[in-house]
Amino acid sequence: MIQPYLMSAYRDGGRGEAVSGRLAYDCWGLVRAVRNELFGLPLLPSYGAISPDDKRGLTDAYQAEVDAFAEGPPVPGAIATIWKFRLCVHVGVCVEVNGRLGVLETGRKIGCRWLSIADFESKYMTVRYYS
Template identity: 30%
Template sequence: MSNLEHYMTSRYVNGGREWPEYDCWGLVRHQFHAIHGVWLPRFDGLDADNTLAKSRHYAQLLRQFTERDHPSEGDVLAVVQGRACHHVGICIELNGGLYAMETDEQTGPRVVTLAQFKEDHETVKCYAPAADLQQRIHQPAG
């Protein structure tokens, strides 16, 4: 089973962090690891309906990332309103193009064009790993 098939055969579960049950953060976290070899925080116990908790976790995440205008493979795509992050996806490369991978309760796991992701979600911000996270990504294993 390919990496993409692995994620596409999962199902959406609020708070899901391990295959076959992912919420949007669980899927992004695992795909980020597959691309970069680094685990992002689990944020266990995060409820998709808890805006305050999502805002706190979003603030924590921002310390490890830098916002940029044009996404690259492995960048986190955040759907934001004010200081609250309501949903996340991740930018993946597929057949030479860039796409958004996401999961939610309505659609389940899916891959869409970046344009479609932005059309489906009002305010999307793109985040690349900041310098300290980049060091962990490029650190030799062992």
């Protein structure tokens, strides 16, 4: 189910286009694709013009979407947001694998990976979930 995403490449602004025969995503591109393709949820806005290094721009984009979501516990399809002070600096998406809930994420240094909720939360200082 998540294998095609785990095989994907990281690319700034990536929204699922093929690069060298592999799909390419940045963290927001992965979240929007997985929520739409695996969970049948509406496709979220692209925000592809915002650089992953523009944390203020990412936070502003998050603020534009947050009214449609409720903060709560991690559940399949929820967006996992990572915070440094008042800035949203990274996102992932909650996905169940073999009966275990975890977070699928991608990044320049890590590529795409799935971590259990406990492992994901241990990697980041402040994590909030929205569904």
